[in-house]
């Protein structure tokens with residue numbers, strides 16, 4: 001569904017250049033429910049805005065389904081945004097209208113496209129648990145309820161892919177769990193591909209895969225799988241165990257990013273020795289340099 005390779009985004013302001021993404025690689029399968037985590041400023045929103053067609057990449061390649069987002073024309077982009085993606089913004093005030101009801105808010109984008117489907121709008125609000133509140137004005141709803149209206153709106157165009165920027169950023173943990181449940185249901189029932197951006201590590205356990213980005217690069221990847229055990233450790237035959245595995249991402253050119261903590265623990269800076277013993281690759285502080293320093 002999503003294929004980014006060497007994706008670069010440079011923001012130019014007056015005399016300053018900010019490299020928000022510096023050659024990011026990411027691949028997301030159709031029907032996946034995954035999260036992207038990273039610190040503030042690591043490039044998460046930048047990536048999501050590019051995937052959502054709201055921002056143009058500077059270099060590299062980015063494909064979503066049949067679309068090449070680097071070569072796409074303005075006209076195709078309108079179609080892409082209308083038909084392929086649903087977007088939940090970091091600051092949802094951007095796509096909600098306070099003096100309209102929840103239902104009217106969901107119908108608004110349909111109205112702009114020229115066809116309102118009331119039954120579907122009601123269904124969407126039911127899915128996000130707002131059946132009883134659909135005729136309330138937006139400003140009469142709590143922050144968490146408004147966030148759920150935003151989810152319903154993002155689905156109004158029946159997208160294939162949902163992009164959510166910090167969807168649980170400003171809600172309590174109960175509402176956050178509820179929102180994650182909604183995502184899981186949409187993913188399972190509609191086969192929707194969902195990419196969630198967050199800096200909340202606790203969400204990691206609630207999706208299939210987590211990709212960490214650091215300084216505009218994919219650094220590590222965590223997978224969560226339910227593995228069938230053959231009665232190895234008393235789980236019974238065919239029992240399920242949840243397995244978490246963390247990976248460093250190796251790009252096409254064979255580069256991998258070593259966490260800063262590992263490097264500083266070994267005092268590695270600038271250069272490292274690398275040995276291959278037939279099974280493992282061992283990275284150490286260069287021996288000659290060590291000698292020099294003595």
Ligand SMILES: Nc1ncnc2c1ncn2[C@@H]1O[C@H](COP(=O)(O)OP(=O)(O)OP(=O)(O)O)[C@@H](O)[C@H]1O
Nearest residue numbers: 011013018020039040041042043044045046047199
């Ligand atoms: N429109 C812009 N013009 C200039 N620089 C920008 C612009 N948008 C983002 N940046 C810069 O790009 C970098 C990545 O920003 P981005 O918004 O993608 O981070 P983020 O990971 O979403 O952070 P947060 O968790 O705080 O939302 C930051 O250094 C930011 O200052």
Ligand SMILES: [Mg+2]
Nearest residue numbers: 044045046090
């Ligand atoms: Mg952001």
